[in-house]
Every structure is written in structure tokens, then in C-alpha cells.
Amino acid sequence: MSDETSHLPPAETFDYKHVGGRFIGLCVTAVVTLLLSLVLGISNPQQFAFSWLFAGWFFVTILIGSLFWVIVHHATDAAWSVGIRRQLENISCQLPLLALLLLPLLLVAPKVWTWMAESPAHNHELAEKAAYLNINFFWIRTAVYFLLFGIVALLFRRNSLAQDKDGAAIHSIRNRRLAFFIIPFGAIALTFWSFDWMMGLNIRFVSTIFGIYNFAGAVLAALCVIILLANALRSAGYLKRVLTAQHNFAFGKLLLAFTLFWGWIAFVQYMLIWYANIPEETSFYVLRSTGSWKVLGILLVVGHFILPFCLLLFRGPKANARFLGMVAFWILAMHLIDVYMLVLPVLHPEGFHPAVLDVVSVLAIGSTLGAFFLKGLGDSPLWPSRDPRLAEAANFND
């Protein structure tokens, strides 16, 4: 329509006056909960190991999911998501910090991945898998996952920041090449990461779709986080020029699409294992559908799939930022329970057994990541201010 380049929204930088006390609050929460988990962890290292892995994996999925959205943005040369890309970059660049926060797992690993404490000489199953499932290779792989995703996330952000300075299109092209490079390796890495960390909790259980299941949850969770973050920034008066009502509708459609994706993958995994009825595989679901775990399992089916599906089916509410924010918050809570159901039933096979450490771990890792995120938020413009597709993004019409 009209000349779009003349309407480039001027860059905005975050002003710390909008966080003020909340930032201090986050820092205090982080310090208190980190100390508390240290104290509680020393008194009950096994519970600590499982809780810390649960909280850690929850945030791993969010960070990797954000990286996925950056990759998709570049690989498809998308325009609509330019306005939120910097925040996705900011979130995914917390990976090195998260690696640091997860270092305690090195100490308690044999308590959570019990195969580490066993000797292949005495465990035939472990001996058969020893070529892959041995302690050294496990930690090398874990290091590779963090290095691969961490370096790629930092490179995306570095190119993006360089473009803010000179506005050259070459940075977009470099990022696109990087996206093409990481797609196959990232897919393999995330699959094996979830095999190692989640499936490794019970080395007898195998499911080839398990990596995709975790991927589906990760992408959905990251989408929820970015919707909530976009709402928060807009209510503080930012991003209004680059994120319009049309973007809400796009968010709503993606949220519905990935809710369906998660639901379908979750169902397919269940259905195939249920139908084949092989003890190695069914043990996973038998554990999670007996006793009080069954209640949480049903809550996941209804709350993670059926309810959001029905809420997001209709066109009108999908374009409403407030409504989307509420649904996103709900799905994020369901994702937390989803990860909880992956980890904690292994520790408490007798039934749902809430522990203070579960809550403290999520708060400790979450508030630390949140505090560092807020601290870095003002360091760069809130969106890639000289991206070639910025005008297109600001005038995005769905």
C-alpha cells in the first residue's frame, strides 16, 4: 500500500524504571531459594536430584523452544516474528547460565540416573547398552548439547546485534545459513538429550517418538512464554509499534496448532505402547496411570490438550491478548506438570508425593534465570531495530 519504509518504528530500549522493586524481589527470591535448596538438598540428596532435574528440564525445554522459534524465523525468512525475535534471542541466550545452574547434577547424578551406580558386569541390560550408556559418554554428550545449542544461540544474537549497528542484510543471511546448519543437528541433539536425561531415568523404557514428544512440549512452552512476555512488555508501553492485534491472532493460531501437535504426539506414543503391550514399554505408562499419578495423568489429557483446544478453537478470542495470556499461562502450568510426570514418578512409584524441593527448585532456577534476563533486557533494543523485514513485520496483516 503506502510507502512502508518511511514508517519504520524507531528503536525502543527497555527502561529499568518499569521493573524497579520486582527485580530486587526476583534477586532476593533467587538467593533465598538457592540457599534453601542447598540446605534441603544436603538433608535429602535423592529428592534434590529429582527435583533439580525436573526444574532444570522444564527450563531447558523453554530455552530450547525459544531457540527453535529463532531458527524457524530465520529458516523461513519470516517477517511477522521480527518484533519478538530479540526477546526469543535473549531467552535462548540464558543457556550458558542454565548449564551453570545445573552443575549440581554432576554431584547427584547416580541418584537420579540410577544406572550410573550399577555395574554393567552385574546388569545384563546395562551391559547390552554400555557402548552408549556409560558415564563418560553421557557427560560428553551433555556437554555437546549445551555447547551446540549455547553457541548457536549466542551466534544468532551476535549477528542480530551487529545488524542493529550497521543494518547490513548480510547478518540476516548469515543467520539463515546458521539456521539451516542447526536444524538437522539440533533435531538429533534434542532427541538424544531427552533420551539421555528423561528416558535414562528408566533404562528399560524405549520410545522412538520420545524426543519429538519433548520437542512438542518445548516449542509450546516457549510460545507460551513469549506470549506472556509480549503481553508484559506491551502493558509496560513497549513493542506497541511492532506487535499489533494481528500478531495476537498469529500467536493464537500457533498456540492452537502446537497444542494439537503435542496432543497428537502424546496420544500416538500412548496408543502405540498400549496396543503393542510390550512390558519394557508399558512400564512407563503403568507407573503413570496407577494410584494417585492417574489423577495427574488425566489432568494432563484434559488440561494440556482438550481444554486449550476448545478454548482456542474459536476465532474471536484468539485475537485477544488478555485471553491468550491466560491460556498461555495455563498451558505453561500444564507443561510444568508434564515434565513433573516425566521425572517424579520414578522417585515415588507409590503415588503423588509433593515435596518442598519441587517448588523450591523451580523457583530457584526460574528466578535466577528471570533476574539475569531482566538485567540484560535493557542492554539492546527491544527488537532488531534495523532488520530488513522490520517494516513488513510492523505492518503485518494476517
Add this chain to the structure above:
Amino acid sequence: MGRDTEMSRHLPVAGSLAEPLHAVGARFDTPDALIAAVRSLRAAGHNAVDCYTPYPVHGLAEELKVPKSLISFLVLGGAVTAIALALTMQLVPSNLIYPLVVDGKPINLSGLPQYVPITVALTLMLGALAAVKGMILLGGMPRLNHPMLAWDLFAKDASRGFFLTVSARDPYFTVEKVRELLELSGAGDITAIHLEPSDDE
């Protein structure tokens, strides 16, 4: 109609003057001009305005106040029918007509997972069919001719501009008034589009 036919003699004519007037058509060079014209016509009370553009113009549907399409209800109807159909076709034979336990799986609703893939597939299929067929039927297809095709400029290359018509069935329609409004909005090629004589007469 007689008076309109009289008035439309002052305009270029498409179709046959012996037949009733279908609409007054106009061509615009830009989508912005088209939207402005729609706005002024609607402000003057003309609701039977229709547009023909080479590509979807954002904001045009809002100006034309096109009501929400029935498609989503058709798709929902197709999907719900499919769910009922698929579950009936699986549960009735396997529970009532010829109960057959395979692999120890329950055959009633507690064996729901085995019935889901077919239900999902049929839901997708009937939903998609309802969407495609609904789109075709609600769009007035199939039809062999359209009054607009009497207008050579439009029929030969509909992509050469942004076309607008005001139907003669509009309650406020007079050729003179519509023409004046169109001219004020900078329209080109204002044409009186008459119907064509049908072949079977």
C-alpha cells in the same frame, strides 16, 4: 428499470440494452482508491457494493462489511458428523454385531485408543471436504456465466485494475447518483453493465 435504462445510455454500456441493468461498474488503479470509493458509497447508503480485485486487499472485507463466513460452521458440522459416524461404525460392529476380542484389548469404550486413529482421520477428511465443498458452493459455484463477463474490459483481463460494482437491486440505486459518487472517488471506465440475452430464447 425503464428509467435506469434511459439514464444508463449516457454511460458506456456492456451487455445488451434490451436486457435489464445488472449493475454499474467502475475500475480503480489502486487498492487505496478502491477502499475509499467503497467507504463513500456505503456512507451514502449503498450496501449492494461488490469488489473484484486481482489479489486479496487487506481491509476491503472490513469496509464491505462482509459477514462472517458460514464455512467454519460447515467444517464443525462435518467434523462432528465424522466423529459420530466413525465411532458408530467401529463400536457397533465390534460390540454388538460381531464381538471379537483381539490381543486381549477391551472392545467397549475403555478400549478407546484403538478407535481414535480412524476417528481422527475421518474427522479430518469430512472437515476438509466440508471446507472445500462449502467454499465452492457458498461462492455460488458451479455456474456457467456471470453478468460481469458481459463487460469486456473485465472479462478479458480482470487483473488490470481493482473493479467495483453497485448492484441495480440496491434500494438507493440510481445511475446518476452512483455515477456521481464514483466520479468523485476518481473511478475510471464507469460502465453500465446490462445482462446478456440468454441463448435459449
